[in-house]
Amino acid sequence: MxxxxxxxxxxxxxxxxxxxxxxxxxxxxxxxxxxxxxxxxxxxxxxxxxxxxxxxxxxxxxxxxxxxxxxxxxxxxxxxxxxQTEWQDRKALHRKGLDKKQLELAGLEAATTDFRYFLLSMTTGLLATPDYIRESIAHAPTAQQAKAVAMKLERQAVLLNRSKRFTFLLTEQAVRYPLVSSDAMAMQIDRLASLALQANVRIGILPMGVKYSNTPLSTFTIYDDRLATIETDLGAAVFRDPKDVRSLLDRFTTYEAHATFGDEARELLTTWAWSFRR
Incomplete structure (x- = not known):
């Protein structure tokens, strides 16, 4: 691929x-x-x-x-x-405007029922606190940042739609990467633990000691079984070919089988949040 x-x-x-x-x-x-x-x-x-x-x-x-x-x-x-694959260059997206990308994502989320996220190195915007979001787009043009933060926070309302199902798989690195201050990181991890209690949201953790893949990893998102994106620091590739989407679905299922969910996941998150508070 x-x-x-x-x-x-x-x-x-x-x-x-x-x-x-x-x-x-x-x-x-x-x-x-x-x-x-x-x-x-x-x-x-x-x-x-x-x-x-x-x-x-x-x-x-x-x-x-x-x-x-x-x-x-x-x-x-x-x-x-x-x-059938579309490349979205990150610099080009910034020139186009972060608000356009947020509108595109909101439209995609409105049309999707089953969401699957594999988060390799950072938390996604749907799960992020305002501080975390602001820092995650600090590299973007300053004039675009305030509007983009507001739109990202507005998009989080989709998590409250109980007709939609969300599964987030986060590596320990994604959860604990110190993007913001220690206090802000503790609050960010607390948010993950809180969202994990929602009936339509499943948050799985892949601790450092768990081996779940023999291949190089990338952050990716799957929308139902019709579209998937793979993200890099340079941009994102959008896949519409059913064979490519199925390949990522199979990969996600493999990772999911090795992840920790429920009380055990929340216990890990609580421990990691307190490590930042200390």
Missing amino acids: AIEPDQLDQSGLELAAMLKHLRNQAGLSGVRLAARCNMSQSKISRIEGNKLRPSLVDVEQILNALNASPAIAAEVMAVARIA
């Missing part, structure tokens, strides 16, 4: 060019191909012009209509899967 950002930039163009080349090679006009695929000619034109990102089903229909060989179809589908 390792995909470089420059691959994402080129994959859409490459896919469009490959599909157009295969159509020309088959001697079909856009109109005839559209009829075979039960699509509009304008849709075929937009796909070939890289003005519309085709779904994997769209690409499969086109390849079947073109009678593409298994080898060619596999090559095109590999490119299509990469084209």
Whole structure:
């Protein structure tokens, strides 16, 4: 699943060019191909012009209509899967405005029922205190910070929607990383312990001594079974291909089996909060 950002930039163009080349090679006009695929000619034109990102089903229909060989179809589908991935550059997001990103996340949260978060090195905004949020975006343009903090805090209301289910898996590093002052860290960890009592919120802890993976780790979020994001310090990759989402769901389930929940998790959190108070 390792995909470089420059691959994402080129994959859409490459896919469009490959599909157009295969159509020309088959001697079909856009109109005839559209009829075979039960699509509009304008849709075929937009796909070939890289003005519309085709779904994997769209690409499969086109390849079947073109009678593409298994080898060619596999090559095109590999490119299509990469084209289904979106790269969100962190610097570009800052230029666009943190408020736009918060609106995007709020819309995604409104449309999601089952949330899964694996938090590797820091706590996510939905679980964070105001102090923690402010420090987590201190690198962003100063003019954007106050509005972004307010919007992040407003988004936390989604946790109160009992029709939605949340599972947060946090490593010990994510819980205890001293992003803010000792007193503020104690309050941050107290918030985690408090939220763990909510019926629709499950908070699992992965202590340092627990081995739960043999592969490099990344922070990721899964929204139902339709979309997932993987975050790095440079930005985030958004995955829509069901195979990629399923891969992350399987990984999450493996981590979840090694996590501590309930009273035992709250006991750990209480101990760690008091370590900051001391």
